[in-house]
Amino acid sequence: xxxxxxxxxxxxxxxxxxxxxxxxxxxxxxxxxxxxxxxxxxxxxxxxxxxxxxxxxxxxxxxxxxxxxxxxxxxxxxxxxxxxxxxxxxxxxxxxxxxxxxxxxxxxxxxxxxxxxxxxxxxxxxxxxxxxxxxxxxxxxxxxxxxxxxxxxxxxxxxxxxxxxxxxxxxxxxxxxxxxxxxxxxxxxxxxxxxxxxxxxxxxxxxxxxxxxxxxxxxxxxxxxxxxxxxxxxxxxxxx
Numbered sequence: 001x002x003x004x005x006x007x008x009x010x011x012x013x014x015x016x017x018x019x020x021x022x023x024x025x026x027x028x029x030x031x032x033x034x035x036x037x038x039x040x041x042x043x044x045x046x047x048x049x050x051x052x053x054x055x056x057x058x059x060x061x062x063x064x065x066x067x068x069x070x071x072x073x074x075x076x077x078x079x080x081x082x083x084x085x086x087x088x089x090x091x092x093x094x095x096x097x098x099x100x101x102x103x104x105x106x107x108x109x110x111x112x113x114x115x116x117x118x119x120x121x122x123x124x125x126x127x128x129x130x131x132x133x134x135x136x137x138x139x140x141x142x143x144x145x146x147x148x149x150x151x152x153x154x155x156x157x158x159x160x161x162x163x164x165x166x167x168x169x170x171x172x173x174x175x176x177x178x179x180x181x182x183x184x185x186x187x188x189x190x191x192x193x194x195x196x197x198x199x200x201x202x203x204x205x206x207x208x209x210x211x212x213x214x215x216x217x218x219x220x221x222x223x224x225x226x227x228x229x230x231x232x233x234x235x236x237x238x239x240x
Contacts, residue, residue: 011040011085013078019053019068021078023085024061033060034140034152036088038217043088044081051077057141057216059150098218102184103225103233104133104175106197110227113163113194117177120160129224131155132196137182137220147186147204147212151220154182166192173199175222186212197222200231 014022023040026033037057044055044064051073054065064081066074106129107114118125137151144150154177162178170176170191175184178193185191186203203213213235214220225233 011082013082013085015078016063018074019066021064021066021081022061023064023081026060029059029140029152031138031152034138037062037140040085040088041216043084047080047084049077049080049084052081058143059140097239099136099221099238100214100218101221101223101236102175102199102201103230103235104197104199104222105227105230106132106175106224108227110198110230111175111196113176114196117158117160117194117196121157123157128158128196131158132177132182133222133224135221137222139214139216139218139220141216142212142214144183145186145189145204146206147214149183149203149214149218149220151182154180156180158182160194162192163194166190167195170195171198173201173203175199198230200233201235 010025012024016022025036025040037060041055041057041062044052051066051069052064053067056063056065066077069077105111107125114125114128118128121128123131132155135153135155137153139149140152141150142148158177159180160177168190169188170185172185172188174191174195175197176182176191176193176195183193184199184203201213205211
């Protein structure tokens with residue numbers, strides 16, 4: 001692996017094997033770092049560099065997968081990636097962000113851990129719901145499972161450690177809290193986050209042109225609905 005390289009605007013770049021570059025703009029998770037990652041991702045996508053196969057964002061950086069190239073061409077491709085990222089600036093793709101309103105039934109069988117979160121935070125269940133639904137979240141990236149959104153913006157009063165014992169099966173559509181994060185399980189899977197609600201919205205459809213409903217940079221609002229209405233409640237998507 002080549003040593004890290006610092007660019008003029010603070011990005012650190014490391015080569016991983018012959019086809020991957022890891023780019024990091026910060027050491028700690030923050031909205032500012034996430035905005036820089038999204039700006040760099042948008043700039044690389046707009047540049048449509050022939051050597052770039054895929055751009056995968058994270059909290060504080062992104063991985064760029066390159067096509068297999070002869071050494072000289074690979075070095076030129078890496079230089080082009082660095083140039084685009086350095087020029088991307090500090091902001092995120094705000095003008096292209098979407099606001100996605102997700103209907104959620106909180107508590108009861110839909111949210112079996114709501115009581116634990118309330119007890120751990122010292123808040124009533126009603127206050128946990130109100131605070132969780134009051135925030136506007138930003139999709140930092142999609143990961144863990146296909147279509148699983150890592151959402152930034154959880155009220156600090158709702159931060160709780162992950163479950164001591166993960167569940168072997170968390171139902172699809174479960175809205176959960178893990179540490180300082182909240183997210184939605186797109187498919188049934190094992191999981192260690194605290195489930196506080198459920199949505200019937202399908203987050204991942206492998207047959208769709210865009211399989212993941214949510215994408216990095218989207219803004220997400222949770223809309224509380226009665227448990228008997230959640231299956232019929234529709235998602236709302238609008239431009240920011």
